[in-house]
Amino acid sequence: MREIKVTERCRIIPRMIWMVTGGAGYIGAHVVHAMTAAGERVVVLDDLSTGSADRLPKGVELLVGSVLDRELVDRALREHGVTGVVHIAGKKQVAESVERPLHYYRENVTGLGTLLEATTAAGVDRFVFSSSAAVYGAPDVDLVTEETPCAPVNPYGETKLAGEWLIRAAARAYGLRAVSLRYFNVAGAATPELGDAGVFNLVPMTFERLTEGAAPRIFGADYPTPDGTTVRDFIHVQDIAAAHLAAARRLADVPAGTELTLNIGRGEGVSVMDMVERIRRITGLRDTAPVVEPRRPGDAVRVVAAADRIHRELGWGARYGVDEMIESAWRGWLHRH
Numbered sequence: 001m002r003e004i005k006v007t008e009r010c011r012i013i014p015r016m017i018w019m020v021t022g023g024a025g026y027i028g029a030h031v032v033h034a035m036t037a038a039g040e041r042v043v044v045l046d047d048l049s050t051g052s053a054d055r056l057p058k059g060v061e062l063l064v065g066s067v068l069d070r071e072l073v074d075r076a077l078r079e080h081g082v083t084g085v086v087h088i089a090g091k092k093q094v095a096e097s098v099e100r101p102l103h104y105y106r107e108n109v110t111g112l113g114t115l116l117e118a119t120t121a122a123g124v125d126r127f128v129f130s131s132s133a134a135v136y137g138a139p140d141v142d143l144v145t146e147e148t149p150c151a152p153v154n155p156y157g158e159t160k161l162a163g164e165w166l167i168r169a170a171a172r173a174y175g176l177r178a179v180s181l182r183y184f185n186v187a188g189a190a191t192p193e194l195g196d197a198g199v200f201n202l203v204p205m206t207f208e209r210l211t212e213g214a215a216p217r218i219f220g221a222d223y224p225t226p227d228g229t230t231v232r233d234f235i236h237v238q239d240i241a242a243a244h245l246a247a248a249r250r251l252a253d254v255p256a257g258t259e260l261t262l263n264i265g266r267g268e269g270v271s272v273m274d275m276v277e278r279i280r281r282i283t284g285l286r287d288t289a290p291v292v293e294p295r296r297p298g299d300a301v302r303v304v305a306a307a308d309r310i311h312r313e314l315g316w317g318a319r320y321g322v323d324e325m326i327e328s329a330w331r332g333w334l335h336r337h
Contacts, residue, residue, distance in 0.1 A: 022089030024051030034241035073118040084126035097156035108159035138300035175256035179247040184233040184265035188325035195332015210285040220295035231269040231302040236320035246314040265305025
């Protein structure tokens with residue numbers, strides 16, 4: 001039998017400790033649950049402006065504060081031995097970004113810059129960034145690839161694109177290993193308790209109208225699509241969370257200075273009219289038919305992801321269908337309302 005040297009036998013393989021910013025929010029909490037369920041060690045930094053501590057799994061420590069607080073971020077990285085960051089914190093409402101662009105640039109761009117300064121100074125070299133399909137704006141293509149030109153049409157999308165630029169520059173300058181994940185239209189919930197508390201996207205907005213006995217609103221029905229309404233790529237939040245876990249683990253295998261940019265979508269388009277009709281069927285609230293209102297400025301005709309790169313890079317693929325998203329989101333809505 002081969003003799004094992006003491007130094008070989010006692011070698012310790014370091015474990016990753018991930019700091020998830022915004023981890024008490026809708027998407028962030030799903031990511032935290034997915035990571036801890038897979039055995040990853042996690043600490044959460046969240047200012048609780050839209051998040052809630054009761055979303056977190058037991059045993060996950062919550063640090064209350066903003067990524068803009070450099071002293072707090074430095075202390076969190078040092079005291080918790082953080083070795084990687086998943087950055088989900090940020091502002092994400094399109095209409096609000098138009099009304100308060102300076103606020104969005106401060107929260108989303110200055111906040112990210114502060115976080116990157118702290119992580120690179122601490123020697124933390126793995127970074128997963130929550131980006132958005134809003135970076136593409138209104139692309140005139142059947143499927144949006146990661147090479148589709150970015151032309152955001154609102155300050156929110158601009159801040160996400162600027163964030164990607166910052167991360168790419170940091171990867172080149174400091175050897176950061178990073179993944180930017182461009183979400184498409186997120187819906188659903190892993191459990192009712194983790195459902196989306198906001199009413200800003202199509203699914204919860206339709207729930208709200210139907211439960212009030214009001215007609216769901218569809219903005220424009222004269223687009224060049226089969227039913228005249230815009231087409232979007234809807235993705236279950238559990239699939240989003242699984243993609244973050246896969247991205248975090250992928251960074252162990254890439255060279256220093258690598259920056260990957262990946263779409264997270266199903267690669268299948270669903271029209272707004274079809275989505276509203278599915279919601280009416282699944283909720284049983286069929287009494288009030290949708291009403292068509294004028295187009296909203298800046299709405300793209302079709303925004304559907306090409307998802308082959310993320311499958312190739314991460315081995316990831318969407319598991320959940322549209323009806324499953326609506327059913328789980330509806331259970332979350334009933335739990336909260």
